[in-house]
Amino acid sequence: MDNDRIDQIIDKHQGEASSLIQVLLEIQRENSWLPKEILERVSEKLQVSLAQIQHTATFYKAFRLVPKGRHEIHICNGTSCHVRGAQGVIDTVQDLIGIRPGQTDLDSKFTLETCNCLGRCALGPVIEIEGKTHSKMSPAEAKDVIKKYE
Ligand code: FES
Numbered sequence: 001m002d003n004d005r006i007d008q009i010i011d012k013h014q015g016e017a018s019s020l021i022q023v024l025l026e027i028q029r030e031n032s033w034l035p036k037e038i039l040e041r042v043s044e045k046l047q048v049s050l051a052q053i054q055h056t057a058t059f060y061k062a063f064r065l066v067p068k069g070r071h072e073i074h075i076c077n078g079t080s081c082h083v084r085g086a087q088g089v090i091d092t093v094q095d096l097i098g099i100r101p102g103q104t105d106l107d108s109k110f111t112l113e114t115c116n117c118l119g120r121c122a123l124g125p126v127i128e129i130e131g132k133t134h135s136k137m138s139p140a141e142a143k144d145v146i147k148k149y150e
Pocket of ligand 1: 076077078079080081082116117118119120121122124126
């Protein structure tokens with residue numbers, strides 16, 4: 001994202017420091033994450049210290065300060081999936097790829113997320129990776145699925 005586009009978004013909010021969260025959300029919607037250079041530009045334009053912006057961006061879970069991995073894994077831990085053993089699937093996937101939900105690995109290969117429902121409650125535990133849904137996952141089956149993306 002170039003500075004002109006960042007400035008346009010900031011100008012839309014009249015350059016008000018109080019619009020920081022809205023500005024960051026809009027930038028992230030377009031850029032998918034918030035690199036340091038963008039935060040520096042926002043800091044300069046909104047006259048808000050970089051430390052304050054980083055504090056805000058780390059406080060709210062919605063903000064992403066590292067790029068997403070090439071493969072996004074969503075594991076449902078909603079009630080139906082949970083009672084069918086989703087936690088065992090989550091634990092296995094975490095051990096396999098070495099990150100916890102909400103994190104991206106150092107090679108930017110995987111981003112792991114948990115969610116509350118993927119709309120297939122009768123078929124849990126459910127994993128979605130690369131937009132493809134895998135149902136009735138056991139920990140061992142989940143491992144096999146993820147390994148195909150390594
Ligand atoms: S609770 Fe897991 S798909 Fe609905």
